[in-house]
Amino acid sequence: MRPLLLPLSLCLLLLCCGSDGEQFYIGDRVIKLLTEKGSWDQMSIACRREGGHMIKIDSADLMHDLVNILKNNVWDKANYWIGATNVGHESVFRWHDGSKVKMGTPFWGIRRGGQEPNGNLETCVFMDKSNFMYWADALCSDNFGVLCELPG
Numbered sequence: 001m002r003p004l005l006l007p008l009s010l011c012l013l014l015l016c017c018g019s020d021g022e023q024f025y026i027g028d029r030v031i032k033l034l035t036e037k038g039s040w041d042q043m044s045i046a047c048r049r050e051g052g053h054m055i056k057i058d059s060a061d062l063m064h065d066l067v068n069i070l071k072n073n074v075w076d077k078a079n080y081w082i083g084a085t086n087v088g089h090e091s092v093f094r095w096h097d098g099s100k101v102k103m104g105t106p107f108w109g110i111r112r113g114g115q116e117p118n119g120n121l122e123t124c125v126f127m128d129k130s131n132f133m134y135w136a137d138a139l140c141s142d143n144f145g146v147l148c149e150l151p152g
C-alpha cells in the first residue's frame with residue numbers, strides 16, 4: 001500500500017497547495033496569471049503575496065501580446081482582474097501607481113452598442129472572456145482570477 005499512498009498524498013498536496021498560476025514574459029515584464037478567484041481587493045492582495053502587483057497595461061502592444069498569449073494557451077476561458085480601478089478616483093480610472101488608464105480601443109470592449117466602462121457602481125476592471133478579453137468594469141466584489149506583474 002505504501003508505494004501507492006505516497007503518490008496519492010503527493011497528488012492531494014499538489015491539488016491543495018501547488019502552483020495555481022502561470023508565469024510568462026512579455027519583453028522584460030514578468031507576468032503571473034493566478035487562476036484562484038476572488039474580489040478585486042482579494043486578488044490585489046494575492047498579487048502582493050506573489051511579490052508584485054496587479055498588472056498595469058499601458059500600451060496597445062502589451063495588450064496585443066497579452067491577449068495573444070492568453071488565447072494561445074487557452075487561458076482566455078476565465079475573467080481576470082487587472083490593476084485598474086476608479087475607487088476613490090471618481091470618473092477617472094487609475095493604475096496602482098496613480099497613472100491614468102487609457103480609454104477606448106484597443107483596451108475597452110464595446111457591448112450592446114455601448115462602450116465600456118459603463119457602470120456607475122462598477123469600479124474595478126477585468127479582462128472579459130466573453131468579449132475577446134477586452135476590458136470591462138464590474139463590481140469589485142465579483143470573483144475573478146487575476147493578472148499580476150512581478151519584479152523583473
Ligand SMILES: [Ca+2]
Nearest residue numbers: 118119136137
Ligand atoms: Ca461594465
